Amino acid sequence: MTATQDRPAQEIGRDRRRKEDQRLITGRTRWTDNITLPGMLHLAMVRSPFAHATITSIDVEEAKASPNVVAVLSGKDFGDELGVNINAWPITPEQKTPTHSPMPADRVAFAGEIVAVVVARSAAEARDAAELVDVEYDEQPAVVGIKKALEDTVLAHPELGTNKSALWVFDSAEAGTGGDVEAAIAQARADGIVIEREYRQQRLIPAFMEPRSVVVDPTGEQLTMWSATQIPHILRFALAATTGVPESKIRVVAPDVGGGFGGKLQTTPEEWITWAVARRLSKPVKYTETRSESLMAAHHGRDQVQTLTLAADRDGRVTGFKVHLDADLGAYVSLVGGGVPVLGAFMFNAIYKFPAYRFECQTVLTNSTWTDAYRGAGRPEATYAIERMMDELAAEVGVDPLEIRERNWITHEEFPFTTVAGLEYDTGNYEAATARAKEVFGYDALRAEQRERRERGDRVQLGIGVSTFTEMCGLAPSRVLGSLDYGAGGWEHASVRMLATGKVEIVTGASAHGQGHETAFSQIVADRLGVPFEDVEVLHGDTQVAPRGLDTYGSRSLVVGGEALVKAVDKVVEKATRLAAHLLEASEDDLDYAGGRFTVRGTDQGIAIQELATAAFAAHDYPEDMEPSLDADATYDPVNFNYPHGTHLCAMEVDTETGKVSMRKYTCCDDIGTIINPLIVAGQVHGGLVQGIAQALWEEAVHDESGTLVSGSFVDYLLPTSADTISFDVVHADDPSVCTTNTLGTKGVGEAGTIASTPAVVNAVVDAVRHLGVRDIQMPCTPERVWRAIHANDGDAPTPGGAMPHFDEGALNQDGAAQ
Amino acid sequence: MIPVKFDYVAPTSVEEALAALGEHGDDAKIMAGGQSLLPVLRMRLNAPEVVIDLGGIDALRGVRDEGDAIVVGAMTTHHEVRDHPLVREHALLVAKAAADVADAQIRHRGTFGGALAHADPAGDLGAPALALGAQFVIAGTDGTRTVEASDFFVGLFETAIGDDEILTEVRIPKHTGWGAHYEKFVRVAHQWPIVAVAATVRGSIDEARVGLTNMGPTPLRARATEAALAGVSATEDGVRAAADLAAEGTDPPSDLNGAADYRRHLARVLTRRAVLEAAGAQAWS
Numbered sequence A: 001m002t003a004t005q006d007r008p009a010q011e012i013g014r015d016r017r018r019k020e021d022q023r024l025i026t027g028r029t030r031w032t033d034n035i036t037l038p039g040m041l042h043l044a045m046v047r048s049p050f051a052h053a054t055i056t057s058i059d060v061e062e063a064k065a066s067p068n069v070v071a072v073l074s075g076k077d078f079g080d081e082l083g084v085n086i087n088a089w090p091i092t093p094e095q096k097t098p099t100h101s102p103m104p105a106d107r108v109a110f111a112g113e114i115v116a117v118v119v120a121r122s123a124a125e126a127r128d129a130a131e132l133v134d135v136e137y138d139e140q141p142a143v144v145g146i147k148k149a150l151e152d153t154v155l156a157h158p159e160l161g162t163n164k165s166a167l168w169v170f171d172s173a174e175a176g177t178g179g180d181v182e183a184a185i186a187q188a189r190a191d192g193i194v195i196e197r198e199y200r201q202q203r204l205i206p207a208f209m210e211p212r213s214v215v216v217d218p219t220g221e222q223l224t225m226w227s228a229t230q231i232p233h234i235l236r237f238a239l240a241a242t243t244g245v246p247e248s249k250i251r252v253v254a255p256d257v258g259g260g261f262g263g264k265l266q267t268t269p270e271e272w273i274t275w276a277v278a279r280r281l282s283k284p285v286k287y288t289e290t291r292s293e294s295l296m297a298a299h300h301g302r303d304q305v306q307t308l309t310l311a312a313d314r315d316g317r318v319t320g321f322k323v324h325l326d327a328d329l330g331a332y333v334s335l336v337g338g339g340v341p342v343l344g345a346f347m348f349n350a351i352y353k354f355p356a357y358r359f360e361c362q363t364v365l366t367n368s369t370w371t372d373a374y375r376g377a378g379r380p381e382a383t384y385a386i387e388r389m390m391d392e393l394a395a396e397v398g399v400d401p402l403e404i405r406e407r408n409w410i411t412h413e414e415f416p417f418t419t420v421a422g423l424e425y426d427t428g429n430y431e432a433a434t435a436r437a438k439e440v441f442g443y444d445a446l447r448a449e450q451r452e453r454r455e456r457g458d459r460v461q462l463g464i465g466v467s468t469f470t471e472m473c474g475l476a477p478s479r480v481l482g483s484l485d486y487g488a489g490g491w492e493h494a495s496v497r498m499l500a501t502g503k504v505e506i507v508t509g510a511s512a513h514g515q516g517h518e519t520a521f522s523q524i525v526a527d528r529l530g531v532p533f534e535d536v537e538v539l540h541g542d543t544q545v546a547p548r549g550l551d552t553y554g555s556r557s558l559v560v561g562g563e564a565l566v567k568a569v570d571k572v573v574e575k576a577t578r579l580a581a582h583l584l585e586a587s588e589d590d591l592d593y594a595g596g597r598f599t600v601r602g603t604d605q606g607i608a609i610q611e612l613a614t615a616a617f618a619a620h621d622y623p624e625d626m627e628p629s630l631d632a633d634a635t636y637d638p639v640n641f642n643y644p645h646g647t648h649l650c651a652m653e654v655d656t657e658t659g660k661v662s663m664r665k666y667t668c669c670d671d672i673g674t675i676i677n678p679l680i681v682a683g684q685v686h687g688g689l690v691q692g693i694a695q696a697l698w699e700e701a702v703h704d705e706s707g708t709l710v711s712g713s714f715v716d717y718l719l720p721t722s723a724d725t726i727s728f729d730v731v732h733a734d735d736p737s738v739c740t741t742n743t744l745g746t747k748g749v750g751e752a753g754t755i756a757s758t759p760a761v762v763n764a765v766v767d768a769v770r771h772l773g774v775r776d777i778q779m780p781c782t783p784e785r786v787w788r789a790i791h792a793n794d795g796d797a798p799t800p801g802g803a804m805p806h807f808d809e810g811a812l813n814q815d816g817a818a819q
Numbered sequence B: 001m002i003p004v005k006f007d008y009v010a011p012t013s014v015e016e017a018l019a020a021l022g023e024h025g026d027d028a029k030i031m032a033g034g035q036s037l038l039p040v041l042r043m044r045l046n047a048p049e050v051v052i053d054l055g056g057i058d059a060l061r062g063v064r065d066e067g068d069a070i071v072v073g074a075m076t077t078h079h080e081v082r083d084h085p086l087v088r089e090h091a092l093l094v095a096k097a098a099a100d101v102a103d104a105q106i107r108h109r110g111t112f113g114g115a116l117a118h119a120d121p122a123g124d125l126g127a128p129a130l131a132l133g134a135q136f137v138i139a140g141t142d143g144t145r146t147v148e149a150s151d152f153f154v155g156l157f158e159t160a161i162g163d164d165e166i167l168t169e170v171r172i173p174k175h176t177g178w179g180a181h182y183e184k185f186v187r188v189a190h191q192w193p194i195v196a197v198a199a200t201v202r203g204s205i206d207e208a209r210v211g212l213t214n215m216g217p218t219p220l221r222a223r224a225t226e227a228a229l230a231g232v233s234a235t236e237d238g239v240r241a242a243a244d245l246a247a248e249g250t251d252p253p254s255d256l257n258g259a260a261d262y263r264r265h266l267a268r269v270l271t272r273r274a275v276l277e278a279a280g281a282q283a284w285s
Ligand SMILES: Cc1cc2nc3c(=O)[nH]c(=O)nc-3n(C[C@H](O)[C@H](O)[C@H](O)COP(=O)(O)OP(=O)(O)OC[C@H]3O[C@@H](n4cnc5c(N)ncnc54)[C@H](O)[C@@H]3O)c2cc1C
Pocket: B029, B030, B031, B032, B033, B034, B035, B036, B037, B038, B039, B054, B074, B100, B101, B102, B103, B106, B109, B110, B111, B112, B113, B114, B115, B117, B118, B120, B122, B123, B124, B125, B161, B165, B166, B167, B168, B190, B191, B192, B193
């Protein structure tokens, strides 16, 4: 027997401070840019100022003559060894995928693309010389923006003949998961409600704190790359697959990494160029980007136009939902680029029982920075669309937005529930989370205040926004990824190494970059193995140490990586049981295991796990049919996604005179199953909320018509700080719906706050001024946009560029509100 | 973010600084707190060969009383200006605006003189200086001259300071006992103002001074508003008509934070609010 369950859980659920924080916060650690190797050279990139241009000539003579410059190389100086930047997820077999060279020799397709690299003895000398590289361009017309791209008049890549990359469709009638959405819409036009909206998901910049940095050392037997990446394992695979170096000759290290948010879920031109230069010169080289380069050329996120049609009966029960997305890929189809909007396909139906659903996603290429994953990746966009639409439906029916949701959501008795998108939600309790959130928020009192202010015609109006979100995370069952043509699996790996002194090293294939895995994973091991928290060391992020893994993104590390760890620990306990039985001369069946100690039932005999580790190391006495080791590995492939959910309530005040909005109160009740470390969860939720709120109110990456990034510094790309936010009320379900597909019962929380908060905020802003004729305000809800929306009809302000009217003039139920 | 290589000079007197400036001419740049200069150098938007750091000139620091005016040394930091008793007593408007500049780190490095010499149209200190009728003392090799605020701000990032001159101090006529408010409109706390209004009033309301930030290439003084405010009561209705004149003759920019017409609208609303706050009246219902 191997029971560990009866031992009281001491670490799981405990508010442990993060053991990694001292070194991360003080910076006394190995950031990639802190690495210095003997004889190391430094790179500076020469980037195109034009969004679309052919390269007519590159004169490097003056740069080469600059002090301490070792080499200046451009695309034509390299052959196949430069490799390509891959797209790992072609969403359809017909997808149009332009070749993505890390440093094209002939034509650039976005402003910021690298055309040459300078290698010098210091970073400053490299930068100085980069300015002396004389590149002549023949500027080509650039296509910027989704609507322009769809016209196909100016082409981002003329050789493709179109800007349209791929069209991905899911239809519940075809899939057999639901009815025919067109029929539902036709029916609703006859006797129900049809809501049609076009929403814009603006382009965002992940803006991680640590700029990207890469060091390559080609001098050992294995070529080593250190990179500020979320994905050392995928990076190693891609380097091997595209640059001709055998995988066994490559070591990739992600040392401490300062944030990613999806922005470092990428294989980058900068990494490939640094790799190629180091190999060419046989010298260690380093490249660290500037913040300006990071904003311009590290991938962006979101950027969709969502065309939505919701059909419902007169009571507001949804009968069908049709979604058409146009998604801007930017200049290339990057690592997961096209797949990001497709991840949303399964989430537009959210927590609801929709009978019919159709989703189409058209990806387009433009001459702008390429897009890819950004916190939530596809799911925030989906959640925004449906949660905004549910508020619109509530307004149309004339009931409270929480009431309309209740009429449509899956009730807790109905789990497990197979959705119209074909996913099986294992557990959830939307009623409980909503009740708790309402209570903490003081919903009824705030509604009363809202009414009072409206009646009084107060200059400052109050709005209340609702977002009842769920998401699919814990990426991902490998078979599901296979069915979507994704280029890898979704398993995770863990090892447990029982050291001779009784200490424990665990190795995970997840690659933390600020999440706190070292602490949370130590807590899990401490409990399940019965060793002190302090005795557990978590190793990760180096392919020599953690040879197998699929890294960190998609709220997967705990729910997939943590489960692999549990399985590995269980194997250790199993082996230890055999060794203990042997040494105690007892039957395995007579042993109890608790608190790190095996005892023989009914006797005072026992042995600690640490003693067993020493015994296994000495190997003087162990069972004949056993190897002298307690160490164990496990690879876990999840059987399902998991589905955290929550109810988020937001109160916003709108100064109707200036359009300025301010947050009054934000309450969320997230049901994320079992919580390992509440403090870490609180951090994830707080940070996540701010990122989602920032999309609603502040952040937007803007390219001008010629393709230049206008919001190219933090002066114009508005990242909030703590001074701009309030203290949120973060609570959790009292009786959480634990996940049934992993042992710990955990659900992902890394993206929850970001996914949920954006629509809660915009719903609140719109709610504050709906009585003034406003139905939508484009994100980010700048004071100017809010002001224009409010005054669109009273002659005070010109027509709102921001507020998006419906797109089907002839539709029913569209005449009530102002445009 | 590595600047082009430059030489660094650290004079300890204004004379030394002027000599260095004379020697290097166009190739030199003066550095005060570096909070505007260094970003410019790091982004390689400018590449002087010599940087002359005024940080070692003690004579340029501090605030003193000169009878009918207070004199603020060019190298006095925003933080010092904000908290200085003389400034708070005689030029409260300046203290209030200084309190709103950027964040605490920048306020401890950035200087009063540096900000005014930089003449960013969105800088917070120009409008209060203009509204209070400040005088700028500028030193050159031929001696010093004094320039009225109305002549100091010449254009976008352009002042009356010559290439071979240094701003040494700013004289601010005393406005003892005047109520003051700086109404700064931003989307995030650390931002430059989209529009800001600097208002200071005597009594409620006998006399008023109103300056506008970011409503044109230079700070502006809303003289029509000032004139209309004299003698009105410090109430919403009393102030409204005067505030509505605030946008007259302005030329605000259009950018990601707002088009020109929106900024004009803001100028009117914020002027009303700033004046009421300055007069000690509740601007809010
Ligand atoms: C992130 C950030 C946010 C900011 N936000 C704001 C804000 O909200 N509001 C605001 O008003 N400001 C803001 N600033 C600017 C800040 O106020 C600076 O302190 C100020 O603009 C420049 O002052 P300084 O002492 O740093 O001057 P420096 O940067 O050293 O110099 C600025 C310019 O003035 C010249 N100069 C300086 N001193 C003299 C002198 N005595 N004589 C002649 N020429 C001189 C220099 O040659 C240079 O061209 C911000 C700055 C940063 C970095």
